[in-house]
Amino acid sequence: MSQWEEVYEKWRTYKNLDPALKQELDSMKENETLLEDAFYTELTFGTGGLRGVLGPGINRMNRYTVRKAVDGLANYLKANHANVSERGVAVSYDSRYMSQEFALETAKVLGAHGIRTYVFNKLHPTPLVSFALRHLEAVAGVMITASHNPPEYNGFKVYNEDGGQITPDEASDIIGYIQETEDELTVPYLEKEQLESQGFLTWIGQEIDDAYMKQLREMSRLGDEEQSKDKNLQIVFTPLHGTAHDLVLRGLKQLGFNQVDVVEEQAVADPEFSTVESPNPEEHQAFSMAIKLGEQTEADILIGTDPDADRLGVAVKQPTGKYTVLTGNQLGALMLDYILSRSDRTTLKDARMLKTIVTSELGRKIADYYDVKTIDTLTGFKYIGEKIRQFDATGETFIFGYEESYGYLISDFARDKDAVQAAVLASEMAYYWKAQGKTLFDALHLLFERHGFFQEDMMSLTLKGKEGSEKIASIMENIRKEPLTEIGGLQVQYVEDYLASERKALSHNQSEPIELPQENVVKYILDNESWVCLRPSGTEPKIKCYFGVCEESEEAGQKRLKDLKAHMEDVIK
Template identity: 70%
Template sequence: MTSWQKVYEKWLGYQNLDPALKENLEELKDDHEALEDAFYKELTFGTGGMRGVLGPGINRMNIYTIRKAVNGLANYILENTVNVKDRGVVVAYDSRYMSQEFAVEAAKVLGSYGIKAYVFESLRPTPLLSYAVRYLGTVAGIMITASHNPPEYNGFKVYNEDGGQITPDQAADIVSYIQNTEDELLVPVMERSELEQKELLNWVGQEVDHGYLERLQSITKLDEEARKKEKDLRIVFTPLHGTAHDLVMSGLEQLNFNNVEVVKEQAKPDPEFSTVASPNPEEHQAFTMAIEQGEKTDAAILLGTDPDADRLGVAVKNKSGDYQVLTGNQLGALMLDYILSHSDPMVLKSARMIKTVVTSELGRAIADAYNVKTINTLTGFKYIGEKIHQFDATGETFVFGYEESYGYLISTFVRDKDAVQAAVMASEMAYYWNGKGKTLLEALEVLYEEHGYYMEGMSSLTLKGKEGTEQIAAIMEAVRNNPITKIADLKVEVAEDYLQSERKFLTSKAEAETIQLPKENMIKLILEGECWVCLRPSGTEPKIKYYYGVCGESKQDSERKLTLIKHAMDEMIEQIRTKR
């Protein structure tokens, strides 16, 4: 009997197994491939938490994998932080299947250690959870979400006492505590009625929301007169069946945006995300219904948030009168320029803009124009949150942080990407440019003309299951061990291996440098002519992603370069796969 079969037999034979999971196992008993995938390894706890398909097994999201993770977290915080039992842990959840159940399971495990849990009485966005950690002064936060993954997924994200996603070092420590939990089926839990009786389970109402909305008012760059003015800018908003509706609508109302329509069919939380192929504003199909409604009302801007409201997509009309969805890089550049152009020059002397290594260099060019220093981090907002925490000690001033995957942060009362802040700021920015007789696309064109025609793209290859994991590893190994000197006839000038923490200069005699960032399985190749490519396995989905960026003399030149690089990367990845 193989190791996965032993674990499967243990689950099958466990008398107190959750009845629904027991039924699932019975349904799968003749599907050996599915069973192996469910039991051949433990669900990976990455740098921020874990995410996976719902179902029975140690490689699935269920009450037992949740309990094991929370058990590890409980032991970690008890040994590494102070006043744990009094300060407690705050737990929030989104609109997915089992989200509320998992939140309560977390409280049941925490309660068995005498640790208070503050659980929201109904679903809330991820950025509100980040704020709640700081507002309530808890030692940690737990968010039950799978962000924009398909309906069959759910996830578990951990936040530190600063309100940021846990750092890689913290994650590694928590994982060691999780691994010390020998049997996920036997994690101690306290029943909900006893938790409530002992005040170890505290239900959180509207208090945190009100505090968040009060802080949200401070991000505006409008003067007092402009804030109070009734704004007739036509806005269409879709929360894509998720958690953003109430906070976004309240935030816009605070700035007197009174001409806001919500896509009715997508306003209600729905774990099936039944009106979209994917509830991800990065994918333009998610805007289909918003575009239809926008065309009827001649809306100036369309806003779309993902289910847990940490990502924002925006669409505006182009010269042809059609709605065009801005890329994350484009929206980030526009917000950065708007914020910096409306900031006190004295504040900008110590200001820092933070972006990731795969985010457009247009942001750096804009920041340079305002004499604002740009800081690069690895992919993932946890690194941006970590930098903000460091600023508390250094006296540097955070002015904006963003990543190409539609994540933005304007103000540090939240320490993670925040689509509510971004939705309000994008609307304000559209209102400002509308007053100047420009759309956001026309404002973007001004930035291109001033700083250069920066364009970016991203491709991803989904490779599921055990075999897919092996293929992704093989692709990264092949690129790492077989140095590439040219891509689309462009010389590779610098090779950066973030797993080896090494930067090599291929077209000069300069000595290799150490990359002063945490290790990550990612390779970036910087090409001649301000072009670059980057390969990175996703930390949350069974995908390998490859990013590419260019800067051309014109829009047409940039589009041409981008197409050539994309085709070259597609061919290279396919050649590696077929050689296996």
């Protein structure tokens, strides 16, 4: 009997197995491939925590894999922090299948360790966990979410005491403690009634929302008198069946944005995300219903948040009257320029703009224009959060942080990407430009005229299961063995290997160190301010390839992107 079969037998014969999981396990018994995938390895504790398909098995999201993760987290916290029991852990959850149940499982296991848990009394956005744990001075936070993944997924995301996603070093330490828990089926826990009677479970909601709203209002670049005015801006908002509905509407209303139409069909918290192919504002099809409503109401701006409300998409009017969905890079550039243009230059001396290595270089150009330093981080908002934490000690000032995948942070009262913040600022920005007689589309082209016509794109290859993981590893190994010297007709000037922490100039074969944590990423710097970056996803079974170009026109940029993509498709096929 193989190792995975032994684990399967342990689950199959466990007399107290959750009935729903037992039924699903019985339905899988004739499918050896499916069983092996469910039991051949433990679900990886990766970018910030766990994320995977719901179902029975150690390679799936279920109450037992969650309990084991919480057990390891509890032991880690007790070994590395003081007053853990009293400070407690903040927990929230989104609209996915089993989210509320997994939030309660988290509290049950923490309670067995004598650790207090603050659980939101209804679904709440991811950034509210970051805010809540800082506000409550908790020792950690947990968000039950799989962000914009398909309906069959869920996840367990962990936050450190600063409110940021856990760093790789913290994750590594937590993994060590998780691995010490030998049997996921027998992790000790308390029942809900015991938690409440013994004071280990506190339900939270309105008081945290009120404190968050106060900070949200203070984030505005509008003056006090302007804030109180009723705004002449027609907005369409869709929460894409997720958590953002109440807080976004409240945040807009307190700044006088009262002309807001909600896509009612998508205001329902639906774990199937039944009105969209994917609940991801990066996918333009997610805006179909918002665009239809926008055409009816002649909206100035359309805003859409993903299910756990840490990503924001925005659609704006073109000169033709049609709506176009901005890319994450474009919206980030507009926000950055708005923030910096509305800031006193004398206060920007120590200001720092943060972006990831796969985010557009347009942001750096804008920051340079206002004499603000740009700092690059690895991909993932946990690195931006970690850098903000360092600023607390260095005296540098966080001014804005973003990534190309629709994640933005305007003010650091939260330490993770925050679509509620971004939705309110995007609306404020549209209002500002409308007062100048311009749309956000016009404002974007003003940036292109000033800094260059930057364009970006991304393609990905999905490779599921054990074979898929091996294929992704093989692609990255091969690209290191045989580095590219030309891509899409452009010469490679530099190769940045973030696993080797090395930046090599091909023209004179000299190298310099990269002062960032190691990660399985290779980036090519090409002629003409172009670049290509290859990176396995940390949250999905994908290998991703990112592209950036700067040309004289949109047409020239699109052609250049097409050439680069065609070349890389051959490389990773």
